Amino acid sequence: MGLLSLAIWTPIVFGAVLLALGRDEQARAVRWIALVGSIVSFLVTLPLYSRFQTGTAQMQFVEKAPWIETFNINYHLGLDGLSFWFVPLTAFITVIVVISAWEAITERVNQYMAAFLILSGLMIGVFCALDAILFYVFFEATLIPMYLIIGVWGGPNKIYAAFKFFLYTLLGSLLMLVALIYLYGASGGSFDIATWHQLPLPMTAQTLLFFGFLAAFAVKVPMWPVHTWLPDVHVEAPTGGSAVLAAIMLKLGAYGFVRFSMPIAPDASREWAWFMIALSIIAIIYVGLVALVQRDMKKLVAYSSVAHMGFVTLGFFIFNPLGVSGGLVQMISHGFVSAAMFLCIGVLYDRVHSREIASYGGVVNTMPNFAAFALLFAMANSGLPATAGFVGEWMVILGTVKANFWLGLAAASALIWAPAYNLWMYKRVYLGPVSNDNVRQLTDINSREYLMLGLLALAVLYMGIHPKPFTDVMDASVANLLKHVAASKLN
């Protein structure tokens, strides 16, 4: 069994074991097994880093076995610079989520933990799959645990949110499925993604494929104007659900652009780049402004996620190395930062049971340690230099300025909006005198929460100060991708 299979199946097997365990009397054992499972599956991903060869765009750790021979579908896995970092990131976030749910979840603990472990394995599968059907199976299967997570452990309006999440994302993926099947026919019976990258396609086909993929990936990212499901879902989802959704699931969509849309339909990608850039700029500016007026903290962070993901798609469709790597770096850093933001809200919510900004005020007086963490993450979310949030945005802005000064300027305006909503929220929630009895009775974070936020803080700072390991892995693959996009597939 290869390393990638191990990374995919370890959490799934642990999840299945948890499902078999059953009742809530065993909750303590369940939590420990979940923690051990998530840590083991994170440790499994570490050898990937030490063995990964930089400087080549080749797929590494490749595993290939026939799966459904009737349709020439293979169990085909591999990693390159575009997908590499998401595997350890996913496993890492899963560990954090398991820790975060330690006390917050008391009902049906085994199903909760199992859902997250299985989800983790499925998401790693998406990033590793080199066969389109395998990709699709993992991509779609993630809906099942997420639907249950939102619906079972969510807030008062959870059912609406769960349905909205499922149906929105299913609509997108189904159109992608038709595109995949078309490519299967066009390539003479192959679901191998790398083969599709070489396939000559006429412009009409490319355009239709591009929009087929766009339907799936834009909803998942989510890009403006199909982002409306995200705030609803975030508000209702439990803390862990929000963290995984923002940190990893949104990346599945963005990853799709670099794996499918851009290399398979390069001419259509160039043709419609203006459209993608326009949507991204709208996300950055308009959605950033929308975030400013939110009263609910989760909604605020949800809108800020849409705005930050705007940088990712902007970077991709600028078509220069800085932009594309910037987009990828932004995906990773947003993974850390958004997870941290949602977990901070979760910490407050567990104590006060409110996400309204107005219910708080002066939290720093009663929870000084926690407020320090929150400040760090708010700063990272604003893109402060030396935090993870800065690197990706800065690269994308630089790349954009190279392509077009005015676009770069528009994107750079995010450096005003993001601090505005983050700092204003921080001021209203944490600073000032203690505003009410709820806040007065708050207790500072315990060692478990310390551990969870501390790990994330380390990641955020490390990536901000020393981003080289992240970009080194990508460079060759990004260059290769851009070479693909630059070459026309017409004729």
Added chain:
Amino acid sequence: MIDSLSLIVVLPELLLLVMACVIAIVDLGVNSRLRGLTHWLTMATLAAVAYVCADFAMDGRTFYAFGRMTVSDPMGNWLKCFSAIALMVTLVYGRPYAADRGMLRGGELFTLSLFSLLGMFVMVSGSNFLVLYLGLEVMTLSSYALVALRRDHATSTEAAMKYFVLGAMASGFLLYGMSMLYGATGSLDINEVFRAIASGRINHQVLVFGLVFIVAGLAFKLGAAPFHMWIPDVYHGAPTAITLLIGSAPELASFGIAMRLLVEGLIPLAIDWQQMLMVLAVASLLVGNLAAIAQSNLKRMLAYSTIAQMGFVLLGLAAGVVDGSTANAQAAYSSAMFYIVTYVLTFLAAFGIILLLAREGFESEEIADLAGLNQRSPLYAGIMAICMFSLTGIPPMVGFYAKLMVLQALVAGGTVLHIGLAVFAVLASLVGAFYYLRVIKVMYFDSPITATTVSAPADVRAVLTVNGALVLVLGIVPGWLMALCTEAVLKTLAS
């Protein structure tokens, strides 16, 4: 005409017929509540029949018997094998339910279902219009009686009446169509009819006229809109165990008869019947999915969902011949076969859960009755959830691959019409997702109304678990079943 080879070819049918009679007689001496001896004899018979069919199917050769009246080929034998297994599963799930409702006072349930299966076998292996019709009637007549098994129960008898009247009409359509084809071609033998039509010397208008009636009759039997009216009423009105019986194995047989009539006999007219099937498919997807949303009764909802799922089967059947070329035929027909086989598998598990939840004097039919099932019994809730996700077409459940195969066959058709149909089917299944998800929502998100845990006899629990697991396992390794269907269809087309 009756040679020893012929007798071997119809061995499964003979076995069924003899055993049905033997069981009827043996049953006279049985008076236990669950009719133990009758039940186990039936099971043994079905297992033996399924084994023989599978053995024939794996042999892979095609034999004609009784002067080309019947045929034994891999497709037919696999369909028969799966029907027998489906009936076994049905009887395991349905026995406690039937016993609680006094439906086992005599052994009719077992003998009638064996006769019904005999009809299906004849239907699937007929190579002559009359044999096909004979099989159809044996099956449906037994089914009418089965639906009316609770003769003191008003809704059941009403359902039986509706089923009988509409079913008789459908049979009439089919017979009328057959007679017109006979008039035009001068033969009842399917291969003869094929040759006569392929020669191109027969008036096209007469043929199409007959064809319309045949397609209408088949659409009735398959439950495709707009000939679907009986499905919700009969599924709803019949005792749940019988709903399972008429909704599972007969679907396989209906597919078999459709393949015999349309593909083996009338493929030169494919251009004409494919258009009709496309219209039926679009109507089924639309009517089935939209009407299912409005249902609060689980059995009715699943009935409408059957109509919608049949739309997919019809799309598979309708994609076989493109511009006169049959290059796509194997992919198209095997996708339809795979679809119907996996659909029956999923349908069995879903109704198994409904039967399980029904207690003495209480029918668990409303979707709301499933509320909080996850808290009461995570295993059964999990099985039901797997079924619902499979019917929606979410991987890694087997339903996804069924849809994938059909869509693949459609897109391979390559014309704008085909791709348009694929996109339409995809959008329709998005609508379907809504009501399937609602079942999961009720089971997982709502709080239970009663705190009673669900208990089941050991055999029901074991079969149900295997059945549910198969829906998932076949989704993870669907390759062999796909290969089986492809192979079976290939051999049938070649003969």
